[in-house]
Amino acid sequence: MSRSDSYYGQPVIKEPTWTWEIPMYFFTGGLAGASAGLAWLSELRGDDELARRAWASALGGLAISPLFLISDLGKPSRFFNMLRVFKVTSPMSVGSWILSGSGLATGVAAANAWTGMFPRTSRVARPAAAVLGLPLSTYTAALLTNTAVPVWHEARGSLAFFFASGAASSAGAAAVALTPPKYAAAARRLAIGGAVSEAVTNEVMRRGLGMHAEVYKAGPSHVFDNISRACVASGAALIAARGRQSRAAAIAGGALLGAGALAARWSVYKAGFGSAADPKYVVAPQRERIERGESRGATRRDAKVSAPRRDLATPATSDGR
Amino acid sequence: MSHETLAWPDSYGDKAKPRMGFFTDTTVCIGCKACEVACKEWNQVPMEIEGFSGKSYDNSGDLHANRWRHVKFIEEARPQNVLHVDSEGLATYQEGDGLRWLMASDVCKHCTDAACLDVCPTGALFRTEFGTVVVQEDVCNGCGYCVPACPFGVLSKREDDGRVWKCTLCYDRLKDDKEPACAQACPTNSIQYGQLDDLRERAEHRLARMRAAGQDEARLYLADDDDGVGGAGAFFLLLDEPEVYGLPPDPVDARRDLPKVWTAAAAAAVTLGAGLVAAVFGGRE
Ligand code: SF4
Ligand code: SF4
Numbered sequence: 001m002s003r004s005d006s007y008y009g010q011p012v013i014k015e016p017t018w019t020w021e022i023p024m025y026f027f028t029g030g031l032a033g034a035s036a037g038l039a040w041l042s043e044l045r046g047d048d049e050l051a052r053r054a055w056a057s058a059l060g061g062l063a064i065s066p067l068f069l070i071s072d073l074g075k076p077s078r079f080f081n082m083l084r085v086f087k088v089t090s091p092m093s094v095g096s097w098i099l100s101g102s103g104l105a106t107g108v109a110a111a112n113a114w115t116g117m118f119p120r121t122s123r124v125a126r127p128a129a130a131v132l133g134l135p136l137s138t139y140t141a142a143l144l145t146n147t148a149v150p151v152w153h154e155a156r157g158s159l160a161f162f163f164a165s166g167a168a169s170s171a172g173a174a175a176v177a178l179t180p181p182k183y184a185a186a187a188r189r190l191a192i193g194g195a196v197s198e199a200v201t202n203e204v205m206r207r208g209l210g211m212h213a214e215v216y217k218a219g220p221s222h223v224f225d226n227i228s229r230a231c232v233a234s235g236a237a238l239i240a241a242r243g244r245q246s247r248a249a250a251i252a253g254g255a256l257l258g259a260g261a262l263a264a265r266w267s268v269y270k271a272g273f274g275s276a277a278d279p280k281y282v283v284a285p286q287r288e289r290i291e292r293g294e295s296r297g298a299t300r301r302d303a304k305v306s307a308p309r310r311d312l313a314t315p316a317t318s319d320g321r
Numbered sequence: 322m323s324h325e326t327l328a329w330p331d332s333y334g335d336k337a338k339p340r341m342g343f344f345t346d347t348t349v350c351i352g353c354k355a356c357e358v359a360c361k362e363w364n365q366v367p368m369e370i371e372g373f374s375g376k377s378y379d380n381s382g383d384l385h386a387n388r389w390r391h392v393k394f395i396e397e398a399r400p401q402n403v404l405h406v407d408s409e410g411l412a413t414y415q416e417g418d419g420l421r422w423l424m425a426s427d428v429c430k431h432c433t434d435a436a437c438l439d440v441c442p443t444g445a446l447f448r449t450e451f452g453t454v455v456v457q458e459d460v461c462n463g464c465g466y467c468v469p470a471c472p473f474g475v476l477s478k479r480e481d482d483g484r485v486w487k488c489t490l491c492y493d494r495l496k497d498d499k500e501p502a503c504a505q506a507c508p509t510n511s512i513q514y515g516q517l518d519d520l521r522e523r524a525e526h527r528l529a530r531m532r533a534a535g536q537d538e539a540r541l542y543l544a545d546d547d548d549g550v551g552g553a554g555a556f557f558l559l560l561d562e563p564e565v566y567g568l569p570p571d572p573v574d575a576r577r578d579l580p581k582v583w584t585a586a587a588a589a590a591v592t593l594g595a596g597l598v599a600a601v602f603g604g605r606e
Pocket of ligand 1: 429430431432435436437438454470471472473474475476487
């Protein structure tokens with residue numbers, strides 16, 4: 001962007017102040033959310049071995065998620081201020097409530113699956129955990145897309161599907177790695193289906209981004225994207241080829257898929273920084289919107305008065321106010 | 322009252338005050354930075370030494386947690402073609418050298434549709450009885466969501482403190498019927514404070530006079546209710562495109578796309594549910 005259409009090339013919007021905990025949480029939240037769904041459905045089908053392990057990954061993900069979120073706060077001791085209001089205009093507010101509900105429900109459900117505690121409460125808690133796990137896996141996309149960061153905001157229709165795919169593949173991957181192969185058929189299907197869907201939704205998102213897709217081709221975002229694609233492809237291939245026969249292959253494939261889903265979150269997260277740092281991503285699309293006549297923009301050259309009054313047109317003096 | 326926001330004036334009932342704001346007339350700014358200093362003094366904003374930037378007289382960078390007024394300096398190799406410079410009080414003209422020097426004091430826009438306020442999950446950001454947007458420092462937990470939400474890049478975190486800070490439009494002074502510190506300090510009245518309705522009227526007359534004097538590039542920025550942020554409590558008279566001043570030409574409050582954002586999240590959640598059902602019940606084994 002030339003100097004003449006920016007202020008010394010300085011950014012127009014601010015980069016997020018979020019730190020490493022946020023992409024980690026996107027991963028653990030998605031893992032936990034989809035694992036709860038896998039666990040409950042497997043129970044319904046009578047796959048108790050698989051269900052118990054999926055409840056364990058759901059609980060593990062949900063136990064660590066709030067730690068990431070709290071540690072990212074500027075004032076960690078004020079975490080509970082998140083629960084003093086409920087605002088649909090704030091995906092972070094909605095998400096805090098979803099996470100709280102999921103955490104409670106999954107805690108009860110997992111305890112029941114492993115120890116038989118809370119038999120009555122868990123009849124409600126298990127389906128509740130499974131259902132709340134779904135938005136838990138996708139609201140994080142709403143959180144990013146509901147900002148002024150162009151590469152995120154412009155993915156508002158597609159990012160949630162990319163995140164949902166990553167949640168599916170990581171929940172499948174964790175269950176594949178934790179479960180003896182003969183009980184893990186559903187987990188393998190979920191892992192491989194999620195991986196395929198991750199590749200497809202990633203592509204769909206890129207295509208919809210126009211000029212903003214550039215930021216995925218540079219810097220850390222690009223590196224994480226390459227890592228993610230390599231891990232997802234090799235992990236899915238390994239599980240498909242050997243996951244049924246070999247526990248070792250299942251564990252390795254699961255680890256690769258999980259790493260791929262995590263790297264994908266990092267790639268998206270880092271893309272936001274590249275997008276916010278360069279004013280061209282903010283200004284050029286807005287300028288085009290105005291030139292195409294889709295928006296009037298925020299400036300107006302014609303005054304609403306034709307015969308200006310001199311007393312009003314002169315810069316005011318405060319004592320004359 | 323006009324220029325209604327989501328929470329003002331309705332949620333205040335009889336306690337609502339007229340909506341107050343700033344009209345920053347950059348055509349008379351002389352770049353003295355009295356506003357930056359007055360703001361820091363009154364609001365006890367921490368010092369920040371940024372060194373020599375090489376960007377004209379702007380050594381203070383941008384708006385952030387520790388700078389709530391920021392004066393920008395733009396040097397353009399473009400002589401001005403204005404007929405009655407003296408009588409119109411246009412201070413940004415340097416005679417003879419063909420250089421046009423634009424100066425502008427930037428500030429939080431106190432948007433009608435304020436993205437920062439929409440996304441704040443704690444309710445720390447709120448709409449005051451004057452229609453302004455203020456962070457309550459005893460509520461903010463430093464989640465940082467407002468930072469990338471603001472389409473103008475106004476907010477940031479104070480590192481040692483963890484919370485976000487920004488212009489309050491001197492909420493404390495307003496409650497005492499005093500004008501904000503920057504407006505009081507401004508020697509040219511480039512920063513004018515008052516009721517938004519009065520300021521807008523004043524701005525229209527000023528714009529008409531600038532145009533009549535041959536300053537065709539004069540334009541109002543954020544002075545209309547039908548722009549992407551519903552107009553702003555702090556609006557500007559500029560002499561070039563907004564991006565030249567580091568301002569977005571068509572800022573939009575992300576809330577306008579919220580239905581799409583939530584629809585996508587819900588549809589993806591349902592798809593994920595369907596995928597889980599297919600994986601668990603769809604096999605032959
Ligand atoms: S300019 Fe930014 S910080 Fe100020 S009210 Fe608007 S959205 Fe909020
Ligand atoms: S950082 Fe503070 S003011 Fe900003 S959204 Fe979070 S709680 Fe609200």
